[in-house]
Amino acid sequence: MSFDNVYEAITEENDDTRWAFGTGFEDPLSGVDATVPPGVTADQCLALGDDALIMSHRLQEWVTRAPELEDEVALANIGLDLLGQARLLLTRAGQIDGSGRGEDDLAFRRDEREFRNVRLAEIDGGHFGHLIARLFVFSAWRLALFGTLLEDDDPVLAAIAAKAVKELAYHREYAVGWVIRLGDGTELSHRRMQEGLDATWPWVAELFGETDRAEFDDVVTRVLDAATLTVPQTASVGGPGGRDGVHSERMGFLLAELQSLARAHPGATW
Amino acid sequence: MVSALTVAAGVTDPELPMLTLADLGVLRAVEEHDGRVVVSITPTYTGCPAMDTMRDDLAHALLTAGYSDVEIRTVLTPAWSSDWITDHGRQALADAGIAPPGPAPATGGPVPLTLGVTRRAVSCPLCGSTDTGEISRFGATACRALWRCRSCAEPFEYVKEI
Numbered sequence: 489m490s491f492d493n494v495y496e497a498i499t500e501e502n503d504d505t506r507w508a509f510g511t512g513f514e515d516p517l518s519g520v521d522a523t524v525p526p527g528v529t530a531d532q533c534l535a536l537g538d539d540a541l542i543m544s545h546r547l548q549e550w551v552t553r554a555p556e557l558e559d560e561v562a563l564a565n566i567g568l569d570l571l572g573q574a575r576l577l578l579t580r581a582g583q584i585d586g587s588g589r590g591e592d593d594l595a596f597r598r599d600e601r602e603f604r605n606v607r608l609a610e611i612d613g614g615h616f617g618h619l620i621a622r623l624f625v626f627s628a629w630r631l632a633l634f635g636t637l638l639e640d641d642d643p644v645l646a647a648i649a650a651k652a653v654k655e656l657a658y659h660r661e662y663a664v665g666w667v668i669r670l671g672d673g674t675e676l677s678h679r680r681m682q683e684g685l686d687a688t689w690p691w692v693a694e695l696f697g698e699t700d701r702a703e704f705d706d707v708v709t710r711v712l713d714a715a716t717l718t719v720p721q722t723a724s725v726g727g728p729g730g731r732d733g734v735h736s737e738r739m740g741f742l743l744a745e746l747q748s749l750a751r752a753h754p755g756a757t758w
Numbered sequence: 759m760v761s762a763l764t765v766a767a768g769v770t771d772p773e774l775p776m777l778t779l780a781d782l783g784v785l786r787a788v789e790e791h792d793g794r795v796v797v798s799i800t801p802t803y804t805g806c807p808a809m810d811t812m813r814d815d816l817a818h819a820l821l822t823a824g825y826s827d828v829e830i831r832t833v834l835t836p837a838w839s840s841d842w843i844t845d846h847g848r849q850a851l852a853d854a855g856i857a858p859p860g861p862a863p864a865t866g867g868p869v870p871l872t873l874g875v876t877r878r879a880v881s882c883p884l885c886g887s888t889d890t891g892e893i894s895r896f897g898a899t900a901c902r903a904l905w906r907c908r909s910c911a912e913p914f915e916y917v918k919e920i
Contacts, residue, residue: 573805
């Protein structure tokens with residue numbers, strides 16, 4: 489086969505199936521050894537899968553609304569990577585808990601209190617500075633966290649983490665580029681980037697609980713220093729959080745949109 | 759009958775059809791025992807929606823070639839690296855106007871933080887100039903970035919190191 493460019497190849501023979509990648513919803517862990525080692529619980533895969541699913545949904549909302557086409561493509565790609573991580577992690581969670589639930593059952597047929605994502609992932613709205621602040625915090629935190637899972641007792645989670653680390657490094661690099669560009673840009677862009685960080689910071693403490701945050705804090709300090717921005721001193725939102733199934737008021741609206749089709753048409757395929 | 763390995767190695771990537779799955783490094787193993795064929799593939803990106811199509815294409819090619827008992831296994835570890843793209847595959851990419859990836863960054867331990875513009879030496883696949891720049895880190899598929907050549911003024915795609 490020889491084509492002038494790859495798009496000719498994709499459209500060759502007017503083959504419509506080319507535009508339907510991934511719509512078969514086949515088990516994404518198809519063919520992977522599903523054995524669950526003793527002592528491994530589903531909690532971690534469920535929480536990390538929910539983080540990725542909900543953050544991906546929020547990123548998808550920016551498609552058609554990003555300031556430039558290149559950034560729209562970037563946000564869609566990052567959302568796609570996270571959706572891929574969610575599919576693997578939720579499928580694995582269903583294997584571990586022995587309930588027989590697949591990725592669709594977990595994504596579309598659970599109620600709000602059963603979701604375990606951090607509340608940072610469900611925040612929406614604001615301007616591009618808010619979005620970049622959330623994406624920077626989310627990807628820097630998730631990259632550091634997944635780096636600790638590479639030797640996890642569950643070999644499937646360890647393999648997913650090893651893969652995800654490479655993707656998350658690109659996500660963090662993208663967000664860091666914008667934090668520096670906006671922070672060290674004009675007076676207006678600097679102010680808006682700082683606004684985004686200030687609004688995001690109350691949700692940062694929930695990401696860590698009692699766990700180590702040295703790598704995250706080091707990244708934040710260096711990036712904000714390069715961007716001439718300051719680490720916000722805003723108070724944290726306390727109390728039970730997303731890991732306990734307690735979400736912000738935004739979560740119900742998000743799930744209503746995310747789950748409406750699957751709930752209205754049970755068993756639908758497309 | 760053509761060997762199962764030859765059949766599987768000839769299947770092309772659905773989104774980069776100038777590359778076979780073997781060129782791309784996605785095809786990890788083809789084992790044949792008593793007429794049963796087990797093919798192992800590894801995803802490039804976790805969200806890559808072409809994976810299902812690759813499975814289907816492999817199964818279809820093997821069934822067409824006369825193998826009736828075919829299993830496609832997904833291998834998650836070791837994770838796919840752009841270093842696995844063969845020399846033949848790199849040439850095929852360049853011939854199609856897509857710049858092949860450079861060496862993948864080292865893995866293990868904390869991922870080093872890069873501040874500011876990352877310098878990557880990417881040659882224009884059309885004129886060969888190294889006076890190139892990134893337009894967007896993310897492109898039409900998960901594995902590609904958008905670049906442009908300042909010498910011949912052409913935009914081009916570039917397979918990311920991962």
